[in-house]
Amino acid sequence: xxxxxxxxxxxxxxxxxxxxxxxxxxxxxxxxxxxxxxxxxxxxxxxxxxxxxxxxxxxxxxxxxxxxxxxxxxxxxxxxxxxxxxxxxxxxxxxxxxxxxxxxxxxxxxxxxxxxxxxxxxxxxxxxxxxxxxx
Numbered sequence: 001x002x003x004x005x006x007x008x009x010x011x012x013x014x015x016x017x018x019x020x021x022x023x024x025x026x027x028x029x030x031x032x033x034x035x036x037x038x039x040x041x042x043x044x045x046x047x048x049x050x051x052x053x054x055x056x057x058x059x060x061x062x063x064x065x066x067x068x069x070x071x072x073x074x075x076x077x078x079x080x081x082x083x084x085x086x087x088x089x090x091x092x093x094x095x096x097x098x099x100x101x102x103x104x105x106x107x108x109x110x111x112x113x114x115x116x117x118x119x120x121x122x123x124x125x126x127x128x129x130x131x132x133x134x135x
Contacts, residue, residue: 053126057123114132
């Protein structure tokens with residue numbers, strides 16, 4: 001919802017007030033509403049899993065398509081070590097959170113195993129977010 005605010009513009013010409021004018025400014029508060037939606041998403045266990053799945057998927061793609069070519073084609077192993085360590089932490093966190101959410105929501109074995117297998121397939125966590133984690 002847009003709010004109206006009254007703003008006073010003062011024009012100066014060589015230090016002397018030349019004129020006054022008034023304008024109405026509309027302020028778009030949509031980003032604030034989006035932040036509230038993100039807070040609601042992160043307050044639930046399933047929402048946290050969806051966000052973590054996205055971040056883990058991006059880190060996996062970074063390893064596959066950025067750091068691995070740097071390591072093997074350009075002999076630069078340092079980015080692979082750094083991103084690999086972060087990805088390892090995200091991978092373990094994702095697997096543990098899938099187990100925790102699966103147990104708390106009483107998922108069947110099929111859904112639980114698919115959620116875990118999604119972490120080892122490129123683009124798998126994005127598929128899991130769309131097919132498994134949206135309720």
